[in-house]
Amino acid sequence: MVDIIAKKKSGNVNTQEEIDFITKGILNGTVPDYQLSAWLMAVCLKGMDFDESYMLTQSVVNSGEIMDLSSLGDIIVDKHSTGGVGDKTTLVLAALLAAAGIPVAKLSGRGLGFTGGTIDKLESIKGFKAELSNDEFINQVKNVGAAIVSQTANLTPADKKMYELRDVTATIDSIPLIAASVVSKKFAAGSNVIVLDVKCGSGAFMKTLEEAEALSVTMTEIGKRAGKPVICVITSMAQPLGNTVGNGIEVYESIKTLQNEGPEDLNDLCLYLGAISLVKAGKVKTIEEGKELLSQKLKDGSAFTKFKEMIKAQHGDVEYLENPDKLIRTKFEYELISESSGYVAKLDALTVAKASKALGTGREKKEDSIDYTAGICLYKKIGDNVNKGESLAKIYANSEQSGQNAKEFLNQAYEISSEKPQIPELIIKVIE
Template sequence: MDMIDLINKKKYGQKLTNEEISFIIKGYTKGIIPDYQMSSFLMAVYFNGMDATESTSLAMAMRDSGEVLDLKDIKGTKVDKHSTGGVGDKVSLVLAPLVAYLGAKLAKMSGRGLGHTGGTIDKLESIPGFKVELPLNQFKDQVNQIGCAIVGQSGDIAPADKKIYALRDVTATVDSMPLIASSIMSKKLASGADAIVLDVKVGSGAFMKTKEDAMSLSRLMVDIGKQAGKQVTAILTSMEEPLGHKIGNALEVYESIETLEGHGPKDLTEVVSVITGHLLKAAGIVESFEAGYELSKTTLAEGKAVDKFYEFVGAQGGDVAFIKNKKNLLGNTKRHEIVATSSGYLEKVDALNFGIAAMKLGAGRMTKEDKIDLFVGLDLKKKIGDEVKIGEVICILHHQDKGLKDAIELIEKSYVIGSEKRELKLIEETIV
């Protein structure tokens, strides 16, 4: 095979075979195929696309470029979830202990935040002592014993994807559906789970801005998962406003504990219950999604899974006493209040601006090397549809002076208060 021939083939919109795609990925990973040829190939894919079979071959080839976790030692169906990234998305922190409490096995590898989206690993690191790296045997033993573990993504998982993503970033080929889907699924397929729920965010605070794009991405990822022999479900969830009330690492741990205690935000509780319902059905714990959903909602409302969260934190070295006194998670930050300049109903917010504002305060990274402040962030006192009165506090900024002026400007222009009470549809679609 010759790389120039394969570039030409895709340039003219022809379908590549599994062997040809494997040749490209192996050659590029080993340094045999240079960046300039891979860049040309990526641009050809950008303009001419790939079908589900090609996308699956690409995901599998990237998966096989590194370590593929063998989780056979964990008893039962292994479940996992993946979010495409949003603002205030702390679903994994609530879902892991909930799923484990209800009898499923969740073995999860998560990432760090970059840009306006937060990372589960950063949030967990706001708990003193919490270990985000575990030897594989200890990782599997923990899942067997208590039902869940969350660790940082290994550098050996899908190295081809990391190398290709870095190239996509500088060649304007990031926003290609087959490349996005294959990138996400290569890591999920390498992580060893049997059943996966994909939480595809759509709206101003998400990478997918329109429902049409989110649907296309979801269908392609579900197709890839099924062709790879996995149980995969995708749900489209709204990111027109941040999920929950709190944005920022320790603040989101605080809100996760509140949710597990039975008094969390309605939107966060709903998304967690929907995903858990699908995972419980996939694991054979319930006969239907509806039964799993109701069981999840009841368990959260009654605060039954919060002790499983403390058990999970303790198993990974975290200071349980520290987080049981939730006020510790608020840190010693300064507070700045944003107040409403008119009365009415909150009709719209710019979720992206909230994520950027939190990043300006120090809660997120612009580059992977940036150091973050684990305790700064935002606390939204009003959500879409809520009544607002002039002079009422609608948002509190937890800060240490860094980026405060920029954050205030972003937040103040992110609220639209009008005369209509608007209902936000949280779950847009389910794709199986």
């Protein structure tokens, strides 16, 4: 192992055999944490070429179970987001694609750090069951068209160990390591067409366009070497997506979107990512045609019906979907009032995430419990006109202290200017 570390430390390429030695050593305990940490730091500082990134991805995939979804058809599309603030696209997209006849077999995570988790959001619906056996999972996709379940420990166990160490050794921000971690999970989950929503900006892991592009290129190159299309859509996370941040409150907004009453940015992004998925699945020829088809599914109610079917199949109380106000019942509500007139020049996504976290909607450690009903509704976003005394946002809190703490963060997130700013472009670039 020392030779493998030294080789990477000198900036040389590790072979498949060497990388396999590491992943096997992680599983059987022959590679201790201190050596694995040293190798991860060497990768972080010296990088990996695309072939190495692919070899690491394959090695991590082979470290655990690989799901067989072939009984669902030839094309299994998976959409994944690199994580943002207010990012509830999976909830809307799963129902939209299923309504359009594309099977959605989605493994999702819980929230950690400042990004919310899809499973946490769904578990704000009373009774929702996120843990299904493989057979239950596949049968539900066959019967309903969609299932969203929590990731199992059997997939990519080597990645789990690497991630835990990266978290405490300042090696999170390595593009080859991020790429291998993201793509290996998708390959192990049985998908063969992968659409990745790569977030970029203050509320994302990739703060700059350059970083987002570098990550996207690495992930698409891994896909090419594996013979599986990986399409990366770089999208802005300069401000939160949609108008809500939290758990239940984001389900509330997803329901509104599926009823064709959602905010424009969330609606546009879901239609775009969905249309790309339809093109890759051979359902439509062009993105415009795909968007039109999915728009119809929102208008005719079939997407919302599909969402209800999925929630019901996973033991969720459909009453929460019929009366979504149940998702946001808190003890306290606060308004953030604007102290000046003008335009919203900035709405910093990371600071909004901190406000949401102050309400107890996120977790610091995996075992932390979270508040499902607390959250934030943003009335004003970048470019919106605002008058002095008007409400910028509403805070739903279950304690006075958490509500006041969130209000302080939210106040810092907003910047009001006399000049109308340029509204950030939502969909920045597609790399495939």
